Amino acid sequence: MEKNDVNESGPGKTSPFSPMAILAVLLASVFLVEILTMTILSYLRLDVLPEMFFDSLLLTAAIFPVLYFFVFRPAKRHINELHDAKENLREVHDNLAAYVQELEKKNREITLQGQMNELLQTSRGTDEALRIISQFVPKIFSDISGGLYIFNPSKNLAVPVVVWGKTDGDDSFFVPQACWAIRLGRLHASVGVFDNPKCMHTKGEQLPSICMPLMAQGEALGVLRLVFEKGDNRQNDRKLVEEMMRSVTLVGEQIALTLANMKLHETMRNMSIRDPLTDLFNRRYMEESFERELRRSERKNVPLGVIMIDIDNFKPYNDTFGHDAGDELLRELGALFQKNTRDSDIACRYGGDEFTIILPESPLETARQRAELLREAFKKLNIKRNTELDKTVSLSAGISVFPEHGKTAGILLKTADKALYKAKQAGRDNVCMASNEV
Numbered sequence: 001m002e003k004n005d006v007n008e009s010g011p012g013k014t015s016p017f018s019p020m021a022i023l024a025v026l027l028a029s030v031f032l033v034e035i036l037t038m039t040i041l042s043y044l045r046l047d048v049l050p051e052m053f054f055d056s057l058l059l060t061a062a063i064f065p066v067l068y069f070f071v072f073r074p075a076k077r078h079i080n081e082l083h084d085a086k087e088n089l090r091e092v093h094d095n096l097a098a099y100v101q102e103l104e105k106k107n108r109e110i111t112l113q114g115q116m117n118e119l120l121q122t123s124r125g126t127d128e129a130l131r132i133i134s135q136f137v138p139k140i141f142s143d144i145s146g147g148l149y150i151f152n153p154s155k156n157l158a159v160p161v162v163v164w165g166k167t168d169g170d171d172s173f174f175v176p177q178a179c180w181a182i183r184l185g186r187l188h189a190s191v192g193v194f195d196n197p198k199c200m201h202t203k204g205e206q207l208p209s210i211c212m213p214l215m216a217q218g219e220a221l222g223v224l225r226l227v228f229e230k231g232d233n234r235q236n237d238r239k240l241v242e243e244m245m246r247s248v249t250l251v252g253e254q255i256a257l258t259l260a261n262m263k264l265h266e267t268m269r270n271m272s273i274r275d276p277l278t279d280l281f282n283r284r285y286m287e288e289s290f291e292r293e294l295r296r297s298e299r300k301n302v303p304l305g306v307i308m309i310d311i312d313n314f315k316p317y318n319d320t321f322g323h324d325a326g327d328e329l330l331r332e333l334g335a336l337f338q339k340n341t342r343d344s345d346i347a348c349r350y351g352g353d354e355f356t357i358i359l360p361e362s363p364l365e366t367a368r369q370r371a372e373l374l375r376e377a378f379k380k381l382n383i384k385r386n387t388e389l390d391k392t393v394s395l396s397a398g399i400s401v402f403p404e405h406g407k408t409a410g411i412l413l414k415t416a417d418k419a420l421y422k423a424k425q426a427g428r429d430n431v432c433m434a435s436n437e438v
Contacts, residue, residue: 105143109247112140117254126262133255134162140251141226144234144244148255150214150222151176158182158223166229174201181211182220187249191228191235201225208235210245212252216260224252275349277327278334286348286356290409293346293360297402304402305359305367308416309374312428313392314353329393332381340374356413364401364433371397371431394429396420405434 116136123129130150137148145165149158157173178200181188190198191208198206208228214221226248228235235241273285281289297304311317311333318326330353337347337357346358359367375395398419406412415434423432 109140112136113251113254116140120254120258123258123262126259126266129258129262130161133258137162137224137251137255138164140247144226144232145229146224146226148222148224149174150259151220155220161222165227176220179211179213179223179225181213181223185213185215185220187212187245187252189241189245191241192233193236193238193241199225208232210241210248212248214252214256214259216256219260221256221259221263224248224255275334278330278337278349280334280337280355281346281348283348283350283356286346286350286358287409289346290358290413293358294402294407294409297360298407300361302361303363303404304412305362305364305370306400306402306412306416307357307359307367307371307374308350308398308413308420309355309357309371310396310420310424311353312394312396312424317393333378336374336377336381340377341370356416362401364399364404367399367401368431368433371399375429375431392428396423396428397431398423398434399431400434 113136116132119132119136120129123132133148138146141164147163148161150161151157152159156175158176158179159173176182179188180190180197180199187210188196188199189210190196190206191210199209199211200206201209207230210226212224214223226244273281275282293304311329314326314329317329330349333355334349337355341347341357342359344360348356348358350356357370359370362370375397378395398416398421400406400412400416400419402412405415419432419434423430426432
């Protein structure tokens with residue numbers, strides 16, 4: 001007899017018996033049960049039992065195999081299939097939920113990066129840009145510890161700008177050579193799935209980390225670092241680590257580009273408003289600032305001091321020792337002014353060897369004391385050449401104050417210049433205050 005497989009309950013599943021084989025088994029079972037039943041009844045002499053009871057036994061014996069093969073067995077198989085389908089559905093649901101969570105996290109990161117970039121494009125300086133970066137970077141990498149470090153002007157220390165999470169002391173300063181990313185000039189991952197040396201940022205135990213150097217035009221500006229805490233098994237998930245590496249690269253490049261642009265902008269601005277020799281403000285910036293400070297002083301009803309300073313006998317000194325010596329003297333004087341003035345003061349090179357200092361909210365006596373301090377400090381500069389000419393190089397100053405000596409920039413500068421002339425006429429190395437005759 002040819003055996004043809006039949007479907008039991010779906011694609012890929014077949015019964016081990018053909019319909020003809022099942023029918024033969026059923027008939028044989030019924031015949032066997034009938035013979036056994038009749039034999040037992042004749043041995044026990046129970047032929048007096050009702051004929052209906054005997055028929056019921058035969059019917060039960062005949063129906064049971066049918067129920068087993070065509071009802072119970074398919075039902076059990078269907079229940080198992082439902083259980084398997086439920087497990088598969090739960091697995092699909094878990095995978096889908098994880099994927100949705102990953103997409104939401106990625107979308108949140110992209111949104112935060114967009115907001116940060118928008119604010120950075122409108123920031124007006126490096127300090128403001130760093131405040132914006134410090135606000136957003138911990139949010140972008142909120143599920144891991146880390147820190148942003150920027151090099152100091154001499155580039156011998158990485159200074160923490162913002163540190164978040166548990167970094168086990170990584171909020172301290174470190175030398176650039178301690179970071180492999182800085183030394184290599186590229187991203188460096190020292191985590192479980194990458195067998196790379198760990199950065200020596202701290203003196204204690206070095207934790208697995210991902211370091212991204214902030215590079216702009218071949219120059220390292222700092223480093224962005226993510227740190228895996230002890231017991232964080234995410235470092236062993238290659239897919240997750242590579243995704244973190246992509247994110248930290250994107251954010252790091254954005255920060256580096258912003259800082260480089262800010263640095264270039266500030267350099268160009270300084271070139272436009274500062275004297276290249278003394279690094280003091282130039283005359284154009286002084287005139288713009290003077291008008292602004294006058295309006296503010298008038299609005300607040302506060303005084304505004306003006307000091308005009310000139311180097312006594314600068315021309316003979318310059319002619320005797322040369323222009324290099326004269327330039328050195330001017331540079332030293334510029335550094336002296338920057339060291340001995342407030343952040344709110346405006347010290348500028350007015351022209352040649354003449355300088356102007358604007359002192360917001362400073363009355364006449366305060367301006368006089370400041371001028372005397374500068375005059376005395378100039379004598380202590382270590383630029384003397386042990387000649388008689390050195391003794392004649394000094395500072396003379398003239399002082400005027402708003403509103404006592406004038407209410408416009410032009411008048412105040414003119415009266416201060418007159419006072420300076422009086423100081424020179426009085427023997428130089430002197431400080432004179434303007435008269436009330438405007």
